[in-house]
Amino acid sequence: MYRASIIQQQFPLSSKIHNNSSISLSELSNNYSSPSSSSLGTSSPSFGISIGKKQQFIFLCRINDFCDNGMLEIDVDDDDSAKLLLIYKESFAGSEFFALQAKCPNCKTPLINGVLCKSHIRCAIHGSAYNIRTGILEDGVGLDSIWTFKIHVIGTALFTESISLEKLKSPRTIPPFNYSRISSSSQTSNTPIIVVGGGIAGITCIETLRHLGYSGHIVMISRENDLPYDRKSLSKRLFNDNSQSFTLRSRDFLEKRLGVHLLLGHSVRNVRTEEKRIFVEYKQKNGGGGEPTLGADYLEGITHLRTLNDAQQLNNELNESAKNVAIIGSGFLGFEISSLIYPIAKSVSIYGKASTPLTLLGSEVGNEIRKFIREQGVIIRQDSVLRSMGGFDRVQDLKFRDGLTAIADTVIVAIGIMPSTSILMGSGIRTNAEGYILVDEAMKTNVPNVYACGDCVNFPISFTPGQFGERRINLPHWQIAQYQG
Secondary structure, eight states, rough: OEEEEEEEEEEEETTTTTTTSSSSHHHHHHOOOGGGGGGGTTOOOOOOOOOOOOEEEEEEEGGGGGGGTTTEEESSSSSSSSSEEEEEETTTEEEEEEEEEEBTTTTBGGGGSSSSTTTTTEEEEEEEEEEEOOOOEEEESSSSSSOOOOOOTTTTTTEEOOOOOHHHHBBBBBSSOGGGGOOOHHHSSSSSEEOOOOHHHHHHHHHHHHHOOOSSSSSEEESSOOSOOGGGTTTSSTTTTGGGGGGGGHHHHHISSSSSEEETTTTEEEETTTEEEEEEEEEEOOOOSSSEEETTTTSSSSOOSSSHHHHHHHHHHHHOOOOOOEEEOHHHHHHHHHHHTTSSEEEEEEEOOOSSSGGGHHHHHHHHHHHHHHHHTTTEEEEOOEEEEEEEEEEEEEETTSSOEEEEEEEEOSSSEEEGGGGTTOOOOOTTTTTTEEEEOOOOSSTTOOOOOSEEEEEEEOSSSSSSSOOOOOOOOOOHHHOOO
């Protein structure tokens, strides 16, 4: 691991920097210049100088220190979170160097493990793409961008000016919201906007409105008591007891910086579009744009993994004692859950309705994954259609259509969701036969000034250039919901 070092250089009043001159102006340049620098396409330094004052530089590395992939991670402080990612690229303009915050602010993993693709660095976990010149998140999941720092090339050595450790350790919000600048009169003069749902689509919609300069009143109504959180990570960090680590935005950020009026733990009871009214009630329910497709609330031990509350309950249940766990559903969610719980469960069984697991990936991939899962000691059974769940107070067994009866102390249902759109009955908002809200390419419904996005919508897509909307689909996916928001 490379470590940055600090150098202080006193520049005399007569010092001048010429873009096309060789570097022999100071002790600093003498120490780090090299005849080979011209062959590498480097130019003379383009750093700013405070005449007559000390300019503090941080030596980062030499050009030949870079790995084959053109990336290098640098320690700036003893703290593991204070790291820089250096990128070396050849372009038409010659050699270019970039210094970025080293960790993805979305999943907290090192970006050096990601993929450098043209002008973007993509995170290895979720593919979030950050522009290496600006640090701005331009594709993929996440709400924050990364900090960038100016690189000075002196010979074959790379320097930067003093770095704020606070920047390296904290995400970058673009733009820096400051809702306190918005006057109360501007809030009342603009039409208020009501966002129903506290998921990623809702919070992205709100931040986009503020990005675009909307200064009016915004209300967020969420059925959960929790602040908007990272729902996709519930199945990946099931045994994380710190619920705040899932939170996307703090209450202060939402209320003070975004100026959002939060109605948490409130459910929408009825929508009257003609009157432009929404009726709510204080009643905590499952959150998100969809609801689980299967449940048996009269029996204990049957759970979903849809909300933060579900994760906490499942965590408590699995830690009480070793259980015979049955997972209904052989998709991504079912496999993610099984990989976390099989070390502590008495047994884990996965039941899927299709002939192979992960049908979207094809039978060849699905069969290989099934083989791998079985090698871990997990039972997996396909062509299994659940008929009923039985027990007294608590679930004890599962019965399938082919006659199989399986023992289970805990059942985790992971077979998808249904849209939470029953509240729209009588509103005039069109839905399809399955209950999904019909929207166009701009997420507009058939009712003026009513938009919908996320897991609850059916939207047009195109597979043929020039024929947009040839097919309509529903795709409950985190990145799709954020893009729509």
